[in-house]
Amino acid sequence: MNLLVLGASGLLGGQVLRQAQLNGARVTGTYWTTPPQSTGAEWLQLDVRDPGMVRALLAQTRPDVVIDAAYRQDDWATTAEGPANIAKAAGAVGARLVFVSSDAVFSGRGSPYTETAAPDPVTRYGAAKVAAEVAVQELAPSAVVVRTSLIITDTGASAHEQRAASAAAGAGGALFVDDIRCPVHVDDLASALLELAASDRSGVHHVAGPDAVSRYELGRLIAVRDGLDPEKIPRAHRSDLGPAEPLDVRLDCRATLSGLRSRVRGARTFLAAQS
Numbered sequence: 001m002n003l004l005v006l007g008a009s010g011l012l013g014g015q016v017l018r019q020a021q022l023n024g025a026r027v028t029g030t031y032w033t034t035p036p037q038s039t040g041a042e043w044l045q046l047d048v049r050d051p052g053m054v055r056a057l058l059a060q061t062r063p064d065v066v067i068d069a070a071y072r073q074d075d076w077a078t079t080a081e082g083p084a085n086i087a088k089a090a091g092a093v094g095a096r097l098v099f100v101s102s103d104a105v106f107s108g109r110g111s112p113y114t115e116t117a118a119p120d121p122v123t124r125y126g127a128a129k130v131a132a133e134v135a136v137q138e139l140a141p142s143a144v145v146v147r148t149s150l151i152i153t154d155t156g157a158s159a160h161e162q163r164a165a166s167a168a169a170g171a172g173g174a175l176f177v178d179d180i181r182c183p184v185h186v187d188d189l190a191s192a193l194l195e196l197a198a199s200d201r202s203g204v205h206h207v208a209g210p211d212a213v214s215r216y217e218l219g220r221l222i223a224v225r226d227g228l229d230p231e232k233i234p235r236a237h238r239s240d241l242g243p244a245e246p247l248d249v250r251l252d253c254r255a256t257l258s259g260l261r262s263r264v265r266g267a268r269t270f271l272a273a274q275s
């Protein structure tokens with residue numbers, strides 16, 4: 001398989017690229033601002049906001065499959081318009097597209113959410129992801145749209161692990177006890193993305209862990225794994241800050257995961273396994 005991973009200099013894209021290489025795929029990865037150090041893959045620079053650049057890169061690489069993990073949370077053009085540019089360009093070269101979306105498409109008022117639940121974002125980021133999902137499905141009807149939740153590693157590389165470490169070290173920041181998500185291990189998510197890429201599925205899919213935990217519980221699990229004192233983590237309520245962010249967003253992933261070989265562990269399992 002000739003695979004193109006967009007956003008491969010990032011947390012998830014990097015793991016997708018590494019796993020695909022191990023599986024024997026020919027892989028090209030893209031970065032925007034951060035040229036990667038790793039070798040073994042071809043690296044190209046790409047700004048997904050530039051339709052001409054996206055078209056030219058896909059015409060040059062002629063991938064069988066594109067996995068799109070590129071985004072910037074605070075940039076509408078990257079998060080919402082980039083995927084539309086990618087879907088058009090993928091269609092032009094006959095490439096299959098797997099687009100990574102987010103549980104941020106939901107308000108949190110209707111958990112748990114199945115793949116058929118109607119998105120109702122309450123943040124600009126969530127709205128950008130919904131716009132991207134709509135464009136991808138319109139322009140590339142055979143594409144797979146994969147919504148996921150907080151992505152966690154074994155190495156402390158994610159923002160969530162860094163936040164927990166900082167809170168447990170007394171360096172500031174409290175973690176919310178009323179902000180519920182379904183964290184997923186980056187290895188499990190990457191594996192599921194590659195399996196979906198190789199499948200004949202299309203449409204919206206949910207890939208997240210089976211354990212619904214608060215950011216506070218997640219922080220405690222991370223602290224224990226990392227040998228830090230979980231009792232030092234300050235607690236807070238997101239609801240005290242007002243209604244701007246979704247509180248309880250649980251993805252029901254049963255329909256997606258039925259029939260997939262990839263294991264998708266819950267946070268209590270993949271974090272406890274190392275503590």
Ligand SMILES: NC(=O)c1ccc[n+]([C@@H]2O[C@H](COP(=O)([O-])OP(=O)(O)OC[C@H]3O[C@@H](n4cnc5c(N)ncnc54)[C@H](OP(=O)(O)O)[C@@H]3O)[C@@H](O)[C@H]2O)c1
Nearest residue numbers: 007009010011012031032033034047048070071149150151
């Ligand atoms: N992390 C989470 O907890 C989480 C939760 C739910 C959903 N997701 C979704 O998972 C996906 C991957 O997230 P992540 O945490 O792996 O992200 P990340 O580590 O921040 O990586 C983002 C990637 O996008 C690239 N990028 C940024 N702006 C770009 C642009 N204009 N053109 C091309 N590439 C650009 C970055 O390249 P440079 O670094 O080289 O600039 C980087 O490779 C995203 O779709 C995100 O919405 C993540």
